[in-house]
Amino acid sequence: MATGRKFNFSAGPATLPESVLAELREAVWSVDGTGIGLLEHSHRAEWFMRVAADTEAAVRAAFGAGEDWSVTFMQGGASLHFNLLPLNFLPLDAVADYPDTDVWSAKAIREGRALHEAGLCGRVAVPFDGQTSDYDHAPAQTELRCSPQAAYFHYCSNNTVRGTRFATAPRVDAPLFCDVSSEALSRPIDLARHSLIYATAQKNLGAAGLVLVLARRELLARARRDLPSMLSYAAFEKAQSMPNTPHTTGIWLLGRMVRWVLTEGGVAEMERRAAHRAGLLYAEIDRSGGFYHGLSRPDCRSHMNVSFRLPSAELDSHFAREAAAQGMVTLEGHREVGGIRASIYNAFPLAGVQALASFMREFAKSNG
Ligand code: PMP
Numbered sequence: 001m002a003t004g005r006k007f008n009f010s011a012g013p014a015t016l017p018e019s020v021l022a023e024l025r026e027a028v029w030s031v032d033g034t035g036i037g038l039l040e041h042s043h044r045a046e047w048f049m050r051v052a053a054d055t056e057a058a059v060r061a062a063f064g065a066g067e068d069w070s071v072t073f074m075q076g077g078a079s080l081h082f083n084l085l086p087l088n089f090l091p092l093d094a095v096a097d098y099p100d101t102d103v104w105s106a107k108a109i110r111e112g113r114a115l116h117e118a119g120l121c122g123r124v125a126v127p128f129d130g131q132t133s134d135y136d137h138a139p140a141q142t143e144l145r146c147s148p149q150a151a152y153f154h155y156c157s158n159n160t161v162r163g164t165r166f167a168t169a170p171r172v173d174a175p176l177f178c179d180v181s182s183e184a185l186s187r188p189i190d191l192a193r194h195s196l197i198y199a200t201a202q203k204n205l206g207a208a209g210l211v212l213v214l215a216r217r218e219l220l221a222r223a224r225r226d227l228p229s230m231l232s233y234a235a236f237e238k239a240q241s242m243p244n245t246p247h248t249t250g251i252w253l254l255g256r257m258v259r260w261v262l263t264e265g266g267v268a269e270m271e272r273r274a275a276h277r278a279g280l281l282y283a284e285i286d287r288s289g290g291f292y293h294g295l296s297r298p299d300c301r302s303h304m305n306v307s308f309r310l311p312s313a314e315l316d317s318h319f320a321r322e323a324a325a326q327g328m329v330t331l332e333g334h335r336e337v338g339g340i341r342a343s344i345y346n347a348f349p350l351a352g353v354q355a356l357a358s359f360m361r362e363f364a365k366s367n368g
Helices: 018-029 046-063 077-089 103-117 217-221 233-238 248-263 266-287 313-325 350-367
Strands: 069-074 095-097 123-125 153-156 176-179 196-200 211-216 305-309 340-343
Touching (some): 046 069, 069 217, 069 233, 077 103, 077 176, 077 233, 095 153, 103 123, 103 153, 103 176, 211 217, 211 233, 248 266, 266 350, 313 340
Parallel strands (some): 095 123, 176 196
Antiparallel strands (some): 196 211, 305 340
């Protein structure tokens, strides 16, 4: 742990790589020797145009996205896109499938339904209801009851709250849309199977507010045309992410985050490290004889968010408090679910996970 810093297990905004933070600190004062700070450059300046182009190139390299994909930098968090997706791609007489796998997919369903009630888009169907199993897993292929001729199928590949994930992308006939917010660039995603993926940036991609959207150009060509430009994916593509002032700092930071992944060995190396880190914590859960109860079924365990409960809510709080006293902070579970959640994204240091694993062992010994 560098001086003055704690092990921050926050689900997002979250821990960033120390080398990127050091660059950011410099850049705020004067970036790339321009004599102008990162937050002060015009988005129309040549310097920023180059940043946007470099960031796009890095994103294409890291995700393996060719020219048939558009890369856009948008805003509003992933939550705005829970609204924009049905507005753009769900015609009034159509249906879209949304498996309900946790808090964020449930929110996407609620938002789509509200728009439908308001007469603004088609219907949202739920081909899998995870609530009936307390969201302890992502559905197997055989559990999906898909709608015939759905306009699209929307899923969340990694469920940030309970800490479950899809082992592989579902196989469906409809165009596949994925919210990859909490695991972008932590394992490969098969773009060939998808039509659109999006991620809010405050986990593996940098700063809150920015949203990275990768969409097939042929999908955008079929999108609804009569939307205001700030609500239209096609308009953002046409204006190269700048129908208005973009999140300039977030785009710069996204570029640094993606380059950091590439120089550290790429997505395959991120996947290897994540499996190792998460494995250390799941091993403590499994060896605790039930003292720690994992919220995910073992076959669906997330490598980014490790969620578990202790035998009582009092012990959960005691655990989080004691850990904080030892420099391991923000371990409280999501407010809707409680318990403990350790979010360990790409930049999370192995030493912090090792410290938490040994803390878990000691805590179980003294309180079990
Ligand atoms: N989807 C997922 C998977 C998330 O984890 C989150 C945020 N934790 C969101 C969507 C919502 O993102 P935002 O708060 O940026 O709107």
